Amino acid sequence: MPVSADPMNTEAAPFIRLRNVAKTFTRDGAEFQALSDASFDIRAGEFVCLVGPSGCGKSTLLRILAGLLPANAGSTVSIGSPADPFRPGRDVGIAFQQPLLLKWRRVLENVMLPAEILGLPMRETRERARDLLNLVGLSQAERKYPYELSGGMQQRVAIARSLVHDPKLVLMDEPFGALDALTRERMNVELLRIWEKSGKTIVLVTHGIGEAVFLGQRVVVLTAGPARMAADIPIELPPQRTLELKTSEAFGAYSRRIYGLLGMS
Amino acid sequence: MQRKTLQVAGIALLAHLLALLAWHLVVTVGKVPAFILPSPAATFATLGNARYDWWGNTAVTAVEIMGGFAIATVLGVLFALAFTWSRLALTLLMPLLITFNMIPKVALGPLVIVWMSYGVVTNIVIAFAIAFFPILLTTLRGLRETEPELLELVGALHATRWQVFTKIQLPGSLPYLFSGMKVGSVLAVAGAIVGEFIGSEAGLGYLMLQVQVRLDTAAMMMSVLLISLIGIILYGLVSALEALVVVRDARLG
Numbered sequence: 001m002p003v004s005a006d007p008m009n010t011e012a013a014p015f016i017r018l019r020n021v022a023k024t025f026t027r028d029g030a031e032f033q034a035l036s037d038a039s040f041d042i043r044a045g046e047f048v049c050l051v052g053p054s055g056c057g058k059s060t061l062l063r064i065l066a067g068l069l070p071a072n073a074g075s076t077v078s079i080g081s082p083a084d085p086f087r088p089g090r091d092v093g094i095a096f097q098q099p100l101l102l103k104w105r106r107v108l109e110n111v112m113l114p115a116e117i118l119g120l121p122m123r124e125t126r127e128r129a130r131d132l133l134n135l136v137g138l139s140q141a142e143r144k145y146p147y148e149l150s151g152g153m154q155q156r157v158a159i160a161r162s163l164v165h166d167p168k169l170v171l172m173d174e175p176f177g178a179l180d181a182l183t184r185e186r187m188n189v190e191l192l193r194i195w196e197k198s199g200k201t202i203v204l205v206t207h208g209i210g211e212a213v214f215l216g217q218r219v220v221v222l223t224a225g226p227a228r229m230a231a232d233i234p235i236e237l238p239p240q241r242t243l244e245l246k247t248s249e250a251f252g253a254y255s256r257r258i259y260g261l262l263g264m265s
Numbered sequence: 266m267q268r269k270t271l272q273v274a275g276i277a278l279l280a281h282l283l284a285l286l287a288w289h290l291v292v293t294v295g296k297v298p299a300f301i302l303p304s305p306a307a308t309f310a311t312l313g314n315a316r317y318d319w320w321g322n323t324a325v326t327a328v329e330i331m332g333g334f335a336i337a338t339v340l341g342v343l344f345a346l347a348f349t350w351s352r353l354a355l356t357l358l359m360p361l362l363i364t365f366n367m368i369p370k371v372a373l374g375p376l377v378i379v380w381m382s383y384g385v386v387t388n389i390v391i392a393f394a395i396a397f398f399p400i401l402l403t404t405l406r407g408l409r410e411t412e413p414e415l416l417e418l419v420g421a422l423h424a425t426r427w428q429v430f431t432k433i434q435l436p437g438s439l440p441y442l443f444s445g446m447k448v449g450s451v452l453a454v455a456g457a458i459v460g461e462f463i464g465s466e467a468g469l470g471y472l473m474l475q476v477q478v479r480l481d482t483a484a485m486m487m488s489v490l491l492i493s494l495i496g497i498i499l500y501g502l503v504s505a506l507e508a509l510v511v512v513r514d515a516r517l518g
């Protein structure tokens with residue numbers, strides 16, 4: 001299952017094109033369908049949220065996008081377009097629920113890790129890491145060790161790290177899942193700001209339906225049933241998203257619709 | 266920070282002085298005969314007895330302990346690396362090593378002496394044999410402790426095995442290595458002394474057997490103190506090295 005530019009597409013081609021993406025694991029000799037029939041497109045620079053019940057294959061889909069897992073034969077996973085090529089192993093940044101910082105490295109060196117792995121020039125990388133720490137509001141903390149930071153601050157470092165090598169695609173798997181509700185709301189606003197400034201394509205998995213509606217330009221809903229992809233909902237809310245938006249009627253309507261799709265209303 | 270360290274050191278010193286005082290009081294107030302428990306003063310006085318060659322015997326024991334410990338550390342780390350790199354080495358050698366670990370090393374002592382005759386080298390081997398396993402096992406555990414998601418994070422960037430090893434696994438295993446070295450340092454002391462008890466012609470363990478025959482309890486006590494002192498110095502060196510290379514939060518107890 002090659003993850004590469006699709007030569008068939010013209011300029012209007014989406015950045016990511018998924019058609020009938022499925023993944024079957026073999027566990028103790030038995031086949032297990034972790035993901036079936038996901039089909040949707042993501043434009044370059046778009047912010048897409050994935051929601052769905054636990055075990056429905058969200059992380060699996062992210063792993064496929066990251067090139068860490070091959071999808072089943074017959075799946076189409078194409079990332080990049082002739083106008084906007086995507087280099088696997090280079091153009092992807094990841095942030096998980098846990099910050100996964102290296103305890104023995106200072107904040108700045110933690111942020112630099114992906115660029116180090118890719119062998120990017122160190123001086124520019126350091127500058128870029130500093131800019132990113134500035135962007136996530138941690139310019140004062142670059143010489144600190146992870147244990148000196150709160151959970152929210154560590155997660156910001158992890159987000160800066162996911163951007164340091166200037167990837168085109170950023171994958172986030174419940175990045176705020178381990179944070180308290182208040183920190184989480186603050187991080188949501190910050191992530192939108194970072195996204196607007198960086199212009200990255202972001203695919204974010206979350207269990208928070210409100211979070212998905214607030215962050216996403218689109219919300220893709222997966223369910224646990226046999227038809228795994230339930231809906232692909234464009235969120236037409238004002239681009240300037242503030243926390244007050246969460247109390248608006250339109251916001252509530254989107255949330256209700258997604259709760260409904262997940263059979264929770 | 267500095268002041269706190271000094272404070273801690275001061276309290277530790279005080280505790281030791283109090284223990285000496287208690288020892289002194291037990292002996293004087295309780296009128297304990299000197300051949301059962303000599304006073305601290307009498308114990309330290311035996312250091313003046315040139316016949317016991319304190320320097321020479323202490324040096325021999327120190328060489329045995331440090332030598333066995335150093336070899337155990339080097340080989341323990343090398344084996345742990347080999348087992349992380351090669352599945353074959355792990356599946357083939359690990360069961361053997363675990364069985365070997367079950368053998369009480371003290372029971373090997375007489376055999377090692379039959380094979381190698383007695384002396385410093387033999388005692389180094391015994392100290393090594395007993396200190397090797399905790400170092401190997403904890404280091405191995407540390408090398409495997411890496412979070413799988415961290416490996417995915419760098420795997421998505423096609424990190425090489427060498428990069429994963431040097432940037433993530435190896436530094437991550439250091440706290441475990443030091444924890445193993447601390448256990449190993451204590452065991453190395455025991456190993457060297459057991460070796461000297463079984464057969465030797467120098468060292469503090471050897472000296473203890475000599476003075477035991479003469480009922481010179483003070484010299485026996487002094488030997489025990491010096492053996493412990495070697496162990497404390499070794500443990501201190503390991504801790505100091507750990508403080509240098511391992512970030513505080515990453516340290517294991």
Ligand SMILES: Nc1ncnc2c1ncn2[C@@H]1O[C@H](COP(=O)(O)OP(=O)(O)OP(=O)(O)O)[C@@H](O)[C@H]1O
Nearest residue numbers: 025026027032034053054055056057058059060061
């Ligand atoms: N490597 C694997 N081998 C076997 N089964 C797997 C593997 N990875 C995932 N699965 C299974 O696939 C299913 C989907 O897993 P996935 O992690 O994608 O779910 P998820 O939607 O991310 O769930 P959660 O919301 O709990 O994180 C689960 O039942 C999981 O047990």
Ligand SMILES: [Mg+2]
Nearest residue numbers: 058059060173
């Ligand atoms: Mg998941």
